[in-house]
Amino acid sequence: MTAPSLPRRVLSRPEMGALIGALAVYVLFWAVAPTFRQLDSLSTVLYQSSTLGIMGLAVALLMIGGEFDLSAGVAVTSSALTASMVAFQFTLNVWSGVLVALVLSLAIGAFNGLMLVRTRLPSFLITLGTFLMLQGLNLAITKAVTGNVATDSIRDMEGFEQARQVFSSTLGIGGTNIRVTVLWWLGFAALAAWVLLRTKYGNWIFAAGGDQDSARAVGVPVAFVKVSLFMLVGFTAWFVGMHQLFAFNTIQSGGGVGNELLYIAAAVIGGCLLTGGYGSITGPVIGAFLFGMVSQGIVYADWDPDWFMFFLGAMLLLATLLNLYVRKQATRRRGA
């Protein structure tokens, strides 16, 4: 057997299936929904994809490293609540709140990671515990501090406008308005792809996720890799939390529940394996974009809204099946 041909090599990349699925979904909505074709609509789709996608990047890296994080959805809310309450209660410049929230988010990640490497319990159990604890803390502390279940508005405080520019501004580019989160998302993705493919740390992630015992045997600091990956999820949770705070001024303490599964879905649609050791960065980017397209596309296409969740689930499943089929075709032929 000669070396695999170029198309086959391209097809066997982890994100190829997702890309083909995304193209199919794009063509479908392009055909049925005239509004979907507008540049402005694409910008809305990109916006929704970006908040999901920023989290999806870190969650995908964590999954390549062999773990996953159920606390990521509420951790976003925890971070936003912290920043808002610290700034408001102590009447500080909002940037102080933003920094305290960053420390807290990294600490939540470190807690998950350290618990994992110390106890060797599955990440499912540990992060499920963190998820429920954070959900309770979000509500109880917000209620205890503000007397309400949502935070007070910090819109008129010093530093707010500045922080809003960073986390939640809108830029006019090429005749349409692009949310700054989209640029951050693509920037983070480029950085993550470089780290994963071009640095030693990237290799460590693959090794730790593939077979941690052999990785440890060849000198990969597995514990360090896992803890730092959880902290990376903490970092992105902080970032998305700050976006929500500065986009919506107040934060409801019950938010974020259920989003953790969407982050994992974006990574899995993008070709990351639930068992770890395999995946890419372009994959979760496309996965998040696919999710954004489907959830907005259904609205643009004006399908019966009672069926919204069904359509959403069915399209994601179909895209994932197509993804699986493409990958199988590619790997089978190569192996033959």
Next chain:
Amino acid sequence: MKRVYRTAGAALCAAGLLLATACSSSTGGKAARERAEEAAAAGVADTPRMKVALITHGAPGDTFWDTVRKGAEAGAQKSNAELVYASDPAVSGQANLIQNAIDQDVDGIAISLANPEGLTGAIQQAAEAGIPVVGLNSGMDTWQDLGLLSFFGQDETVSGQAFGERLNDEGAEHAVCVIHEQGNVGHEARCAGVADTFEGETEILYVEGADMPSVRATIEAKLRQEPAVDYVVALGAPFALTAVDSVADAGSDATVATFDLNTEVVPAIEDGRVEFAVDQQPYLQGYLAIDSLWLYHNNGNFSGGGAEPVLTGPAFVDRDNIGEVAEYARNGTR
């Protein structure tokens, strides 16, 4: 016994604060709570101490149910009653909580009837134990059949109909009703009520309520897809404020109006970003439900005469009368 007032909530707060030593803003919280309690503290009844339970279907962290609870707490405080508050969005969970209250041998139970059918058994148990039960918020069609003493709330369909009529007055032509919890009976009833009376076209849009960026993007998408939409109907105050952003982002001329109030929606009504809000007075629902249990316990009174529900809404709040409620909304009690 004084401390038992705050039972579950306070225990959770204390545990939470101990656990999260990183959150050092506990002082501000305590002060805020004391101020609120001072404001609410009026005379206290000198009737024998009683124990009442409020069992709702509210999700934890929901602003609306927090206001109901505050009303109930104020009612209990003035009636020299100890309030047990618990909630579970799942009907089986709510039925269990009612059973718990019966086991604690309370003097009265107030419940919301989002799913009356599922609570029939628990209500019968209470009747057998001789505990009076009142209904609040949802279940206006069924409270009498279930043998409840009184009912406090607004009919969601009626409030939706009032909303629809108001839209006619405003000259609206094409409204989109944004449901943030697919499958919520009350939400569906509100939008159905709007569609009943509104002479223009009504569409329903489902959004993912737990994820605000997604809510914002989805409403924006709808406005782009249907440029004829001139009114966005939100079913909760936080969603109204997000809808305002979506309207701006979509470059649409649509007006936003909403059901229910919160702290943030008050300035929005003042400066015209939100046209009006339908207020069903959740604080009043909680307060009256507890107060009626006190009246029945001490004087055998039936609020509503046992025949008619006591209506707490729909009251319209708009730029003309926002000044009267703004202060209370800022305290989180409207």
